[in-house]
Amino acid sequence: MTQQRKRATIREVAKATGLSPAAVSYALRGIQTSEETQERVRRAAEALGYEAHPIARALASGRSGMVGLLCGSLEDLWQQSLAVGIGRALFARDRYAIILDAAGDPERELMLARQLRDQRVDGLIVQPLDPSASLWAELGESLPIVSIGDSLHGAHAYGEVVFDNRAGVTAALEHLHDLGHRHIAVLTPTMARTPDRPADVHVNAEAERLGVKVDVVPSPQALGAATDVALGVLGGTPRPSAVFCFSDSIGYGVYAATRELGLAVPEDVSVAGFDNHPMSALLTPPLTSVDWDIEGIVHSAVRVMIGAIDGKPRRRRIVCEPSLLQRESTGPVRSPDDS
Amino acid sequence: MTQQRKRATIREVAKATGLSPAAVSYALRGIQTSEETQERVRRAAEALGYEAHPIARALASGRSGMVGLLCGSLEDLWQQSLAVGIGRALFARDRYAIILDAAGDPERELMLARQLRDQRVDGLIVQPLDPSASLWAELGESLPIVSIGDSLHGAHAYGEVVFDNRAGVTAALEHLHDLGHRHIAVLTPTMARTPDRPADVHVNAEAERLGVKVDVVPSPQALGAATDVALGVLGGTPRPSAVFCFSDSIGYGVYAATRELGLAVPEDVSVAGFDNHPMSALLTPPLTSVDWDIEGIVHSAVRVMIGAIDGKPRRRRIVCEPSLLQRESTGPVRSPDDS
DNA sequence: CCCGTTTAGTGAACCGGTTTACTGAACCGT
DNA sequence: ACGGTTCAGTAAACCGGTTCACTAAACGGG
Numbered sequence: 001m002t003q004q005r006k007r008a009t010i011r012e013v014a015k016a017t018g019l020s021p022a023a024v025s026y027a028l029r030g031i032q033t034s035e036e037t038q039e040r041v042r043r044a045a046e047a048l049g050y051e052a053h054p055i056a057r058a059l060a061s062g063r064s065g066m067v068g069l070l071c072g073s074l075e076d077l078w079q080q081s082l083a084v085g086i087g088r089a090l091f092a093r094d095r096y097a098i099i100l101d102a103a104g105d106p107e108r109e110l111m112l113a114r115q116l117r118d119q120r121v122d123g124l125i126v127q128p129l130d131p132s133a134s135l136w137a138e139l140g141e142s143l144p145i146v147s148i149g150d151s152l153h154g155a156h157a158y159g160e161v162v163f164d165n166r167a168g169v170t171a172a173l174e175h176l177h178d179l180g181h182r183h184i185a186v187l188t189p190t191m192a193r194t195p196d197r198p199a200d201v202h203v204n205a206e207a208e209r210l211g212v213k214v215d216v217v218p219s220p221q222a223l224g225a226a227t228d229v230a231l232g233v234l235g236g237t238p239r240p241s242a243v244f245c246f247s248d249s250i251g252y253g254v255y256a257a258t259r260e261l262g263l264a265v266p267e268d269v270s271v272a273g274f275d276n277h278p279m280s281a282l283l284t285p286p287l288t289s290v291d292w293d294i295e296g297i298v299h300s301a302v303r304v305m306i307g308a309i310d311g312k313p314r315r316r317r318i319v320c321e322p323s324l325l326q327r328e329s330t331g332p333v334r335s336p337d338d339s
Numbered sequence: 340m341t342q343q344r345k346r347a348t349i350r351e352v353a354k355a356t357g358l359s360p361a362a363v364s365y366a367l368r369g370i371q372t373s374e375e376t377q378e379r380v381r382r383a384a385e386a387l388g389y390e391a392h393p394i395a396r397a398l399a400s401g402r403s404g405m406v407g408l409l410c411g412s413l414e415d416l417w418q419q420s421l422a423v424g425i426g427r428a429l430f431a432r433d434r435y436a437i438i439l440d441a442a443g444d445p446e447r448e449l450m451l452a453r454q455l456r457d458q459r460v461d462g463l464i465v466q467p468l469d470p471s472a473s474l475w476a477e478l479g480e481s482l483p484i485v486s487i488g489d490s491l492h493g494a495h496a497y498g499e500v501v502f503d504n505r506a507g508v509t510a511a512l513e514h515l516h517d518l519g520h521r522h523i524a525v526l527t528p529t530m531a532r533t534p535d536r537p538a539d540v541h542v543n544a545e546a547e548r549l550g551v552k553v554d555v556v557p558s559p560q561a562l563g564a565a566t567d568v569a570l571g572v573l574g575g576t577p578r579p580s581a582v583f584c585f586s587d588s589i590g591y592g593v594y595a596a597t598r599e600l601g602l603a604v605p606e607d608v609s610v611a612g613f614d615n616h617p618m619s620a621l622l623t624p625p626l627t628s629v630d631w632d633i634e635g636i637v638h639s640a641v642r643v644m645i646g647a648i649d650g651k652p653r654r655r656r657i658v659c660e661p662s663l664l665q666r667e668s669t670g671p672v673r674s675p676d677d678s
Numbered sequence: 679c680c681c682g683t684t685t686a687g688t689g690a691a692c693c694g695g696t697t698t699a700c701t702g703a704a705c706c707g708t
Numbered sequence: 709a710c711g712g713t714t715c716a717g718t719a720a721a722c723c724g725g726t727t728c729a730c731t732a733a734a735c736g737g738g
């Protein structure tokens with residue numbers, strides 16, 4: 001073990017100031033003590049290089065200062081951005097994020113969630129793969145949960161930041177429909193394939209309304225794997241004239257597939273994404289995508305979480321509205337196509 | 340405050356088994372007790388739903404189980420991947436990563452490092468922006484530090500995973516030289532611009548050896564900002580026939596710039612990257628890049644860190660060798676160009 | 679059979695803050 | 709002058725494990 005240089009404790013500060021440890025504890029938190037004493041204590045603490053031991057504090061106060069962040073699949077670049085953003089935002093508020101990755105596996109997700117509870121995190125922010133799991137209700141009894149993306153079933157989650165997926169789907173499909181596309185492949189992440197997945201439902205409903213044929217195909221988020229799926233979709237006949245991807249990461253895979261197949265975007269096939277990762281604006285051609293204001297999501301999720309930890313009683317539900325960024329990866333259909 | 344359902348403590352398990360708390364503590368860790376007792380204790384713990392309180396354990400044992408991970412700039416996609424990978428690897432070994440982002444600012448880096456120490460993390464993994472800061476020596480006295488990328492000055496870091504940058508630079512520049520390029524722009528990250536930055540030194544040395552003219556230009560890692568820098572570099576005259584980027588993220592910015600300027604890659608300008616982010620293989624054209632085996636780096640860094648925490652005495656230095664992945668973003672110069 | 683060593687387990691101190699219950703003094707209106 | 713309230717601060721219990729110093733019993737060699 002590396003030798004840890006011993007650091008000052010609260011009792012030493014107490015001795016130095018002639019106060020009791022309790023008084024020092026109060027003074028440093030600016031309560032229950034006179035201004036004068038607080039100043040004196042602060043000075044002494046400074047002189048001794050005293051910093052409160054967060055672990056001792058956590059044990060005594062029952063708060064760990066840590067928030068678990070459970071991501072569905074960190075292969076996805078957008079989720080990476082989100083995770084990093086949340087970590088940063090929490091740190092700015094004197095909290096720490098423990099970032100875990102369920103890697104697209106719902107079982108793993110539940111396992112990790114349990115582990116986080118056993119770690120006594122103060123709260124849990126989760127992008128649920130399986131929003132219907134009964135575990136959420138159980139966990140919700142012992143710690144505040146904020147979900148991002150999907151609503152957790154049962155009314156137990158403290159807060160949620162949900163996306164108006166229907167609006168996003170509508171915007172994207174209408175856009176493609178307006179361009180004349182009538183046969184569209186929809187690539188949705190493999191994770192969380194519960195039968196009545198809202199996203200899938202929206203896609204089918206919207207397709208029906210618009211009178212377009214959609215092929216819904218599950219795809220992993222990992223870049224290489226998405227490419228393989230896209231190759232299958234674009235290699236078959238009849239070939240869809242457009243692909244709508246439920247994550248930009250998958251869209252990148254589609255780009256790679258089009259190149260491999262010698263197809264031009266958007267001339268031969270239009271591609272639309274979802275999430276608008278910073279990368280997407282830089283691609284050739286820039287990817288049309290449904291944008292979600294990641295900063296806002298991060299901010300909302302963290303604010304709600306901290307409110308929950310601090311015991312604000314009310315449940316919060318925040319709905320994000322999308323905006324479609326039309327870029328150059330979508331264009332009018334060229335040849336009158338099948339169906 | 341959400342009501343925390345009270346959980347069983349070690350004393351309750353002790354009461355249930357008729358042993359002392361100490362015996363239970365030992366038994367659950369499989370030491371100092373008979374097989375039989377261990378089994379009995381395990382059973383009782385299970386029945387009571389007992390899980391050791393990690394915070395109490397941390398306070399008593401002096402280990403927090405958390406490792407600080409301080410990244411130079413999480414704008415960089417490769418560093419994101421690295422951070423995520425390390426987080427995952429640590430978790431697999433029952434440790435938690437606190438991921439922080441210095442956002443390219445050396446001052447901020449030192450501030451965060453200090454905060455991590457005050458948080459009593461068990462160790463610190465850092466991709467130093469400013470390897471020469473004297474703070475590292477100071478921190479090194481109270482906790483093990485593993486650096487990734489650059490070697491920390493002073494012999495205090497416990498371990499380091501360094502890249503053979505010279506070899507990487509050589510591979511890239513030789514490749515470009517072989518293709519006939521004699522005027523190459525080199526975009527290096529703005530962060531960590533210490534005067535004698537090894538990377539810059541290598542670039543200049545190698546350029547001299549090969550007889551090529553290099554323009555070394557600092558660039559931010561953020562995708563948009565890198566694009567702006569690239570626009571400046573490629574918009575000027577004489578225009579370099581190739582760009583070598585010290586990070587793939589910057590390379591993506593260069594791609595965007597070439598599109599904006601109507602330049603073809605690699606016909607008008609060759610582009611080479613550094614780090615080989617998964618994305619790079621999917622771009623059009625796929626980006627030639629210097630690859631570093633991220634899995635290996637993650638594994639090494641975590642192994643060394645855990646060794647250090649567990650008190651293995653020896654210092655470890657691991658050197659990563661690069662391999663150049665030639666893809667389609669680099670090609671022969673077209674017109675005989677300047678200098 | 680005796681003495682020295684393991685083995686299994688105990689009790690109490692300890693890690694370093696926080697919090698509760700309480701006290702003495704000052705302050706208040708009447 | 710008096711009971712009631714607020715203010716500043718205290719002593720001790722507490723959070724829930726770990727570890728140190730120690731002991732009784734079992735074991736083993738000569």
